[in-house]
Amino acid sequence: xxxxxxxxxxxxxxxxxxxxxxxxxxxxxxxxxxxxxxxxxxxxxxxxxxxxxxxxxxxxxxxxxxxxxxxxxxxxxxxxxxxxxxxxxxxxxxxxxxxxxxxxxxxxxxxxxxxxxxxxxxxxxxxxxxxxxxxxxxxxxxxxxxxxxxxxxxxxxxxxxxxxxxxxxxxxxxxxxxxxxxxxxxxxxxxxxxxxxxxxxxxxxxxxxxxxxxxxxxxxxxxxxxxxxxxxxxxxxxxxxxxxxxxxxxxxxxxxxxxxxxxxxxxxxxxxxxxxxxxxxxxxxxxxxxxxxxxxxxxxxxxxxxxxxxxxxxxxxxxxxxx
Numbered sequence: 271x272x273x274x275x276x277x278x279x280x281x282x283x284x285x286x287x288x289x290x291x292x293x294x295x296x297x298x299x300x301x302x303x304x305x306x307x308x309x310x311x312x313x314x315x316x317x318x319x320x321x322x323x324x325x326x327x328x329x330x331x332x333x334x335x336x337x338x339x340x341x342x343x344x345x346x347x348x349x350x351x352x353x354x355x356x357x358x359x360x361x362x363x364x365x366x367x368x369x370x371x372x373x374x375x376x377x378x379x380x381x382x383x384x385x386x387x388x389x390x391x392x393x394x395x396x397x398x399x400x401x402x403x404x405x406x407x408x409x410x411x412x413x414x415x416x417x418x419x420x421x422x423x424x425x426x427x428x429x430x431x432x433x434x435x436x437x438x439x440x441x442x443x444x445x446x447x448x449x450x451x452x453x454x455x456x457x458x459x460x461x462x463x464x465x466x467x468x469x470x471x472x473x474x475x476x477x478x479x480x481x482x483x484x485x486x487x488x489x490x491x492x493x494x495x496x497x498x499x500x501x502x503x504x505x506x507x508x509x510x511x512x513x514x515x516x517x518x519x520x521x522x523x524x525x526x527x528x529x530x531x532x533x534x535x536x537x538x539x540x541x542x543x544x545x546x547x548x549x550x551x552x553x554x555x556x557x558x559x560x561x562x563x564x565x566x567x568x569x570x571x572x573x574x575x576x577x578x579x580x581x582x583x584x585x586x587x588x589x590x591x592x593x
Contacts (some may be wrong), residue, residue, distance in 0.1 A: 395432030
């Protein structure tokens with residue numbers, strides 16, 4: 271069965287000549303030795319696909335009676351620990367954990383919630399919701415509900431439900447109709463009908479929305495972004511704009527997020543790790559191309575100038591080449 275977490279534009283692929291028990295043994299030696307052999311750990315785990323890492327973890331447990339994730343946690347620390355643990359976590363569980371972390375504690379990290387929920391497909395969201403329930407014994411919807419409010423909450427819940435249409439065929443008539451509904455709900459009326467925006471932007475297929483946005487521009491002489499910026503505010507506005515960005519160009523959306531996590535004082539490792547790991551088998555090659563196009567330097571160079579040590583090595587391995 272093809273995984274919904276693997277695309278054709280990733281930097282990491284299945285390793286040919288893969289041998290799970292041999293890799294598990296290599297990893298075990300790297301962890302068990304006097305002092306951890308980080309280089310071997312990094313080389314092994316960044317050169318295997320996530321599906322292969324799951325098999326290594328299985329063999330590791332069979333051979334040592336221990337959980338690879340736990341051993342990595344007790345043996346490594348800081349950013350290196352976090353990214354290595356991320357690499358051995360199944361993608362749906364990884365997303366679930368990132369969502370949980372974004373809601374835990376005193377403040378909510380809305381940016382992370384928006385990034386994940388705006389960019390995942392319905393099939394992916396269904397798996398994430400299942401994983402969330404398995405790990406936390408509470409539903410993702412319930413946690414989102416108690417952590418957010420208003421139109422923002424409504425839209426997040428619609429996305430978390432994984433009900434976006436995935437049909438690739440475009441219905442021209444519907445595109446015209448939806449464009450008119452959006453126009454009537456926003457630009458044309460005094461006050462905005464937010465529900466209509468949520469309904470269309472969170473439920474229609476990506477190709478359908480592309481067409482609708484074209485129709486919208488013909489109709490209102492404005493882009494859908496301009497209208498959203500003029501009509502909405504706060505996190506709800508941020509979420510709708512993120513959805514539009516993902517519809518128009520998902521890799522460019524992630525390139526911008528990576529750029530924000532790397533520029534300025536201090537690195538936002540939470541975002542950096544999440545995007546590098548979660549897109550490494552989907553579209554990181556395209557994200558790299560967009561990064562170079564928009565920011566004039568390669569993602570590789572940006573990571574190099576902003577991180578150091580084994581953590582830097584790991585990120586660069588995931589990144590793949592320099593553009």
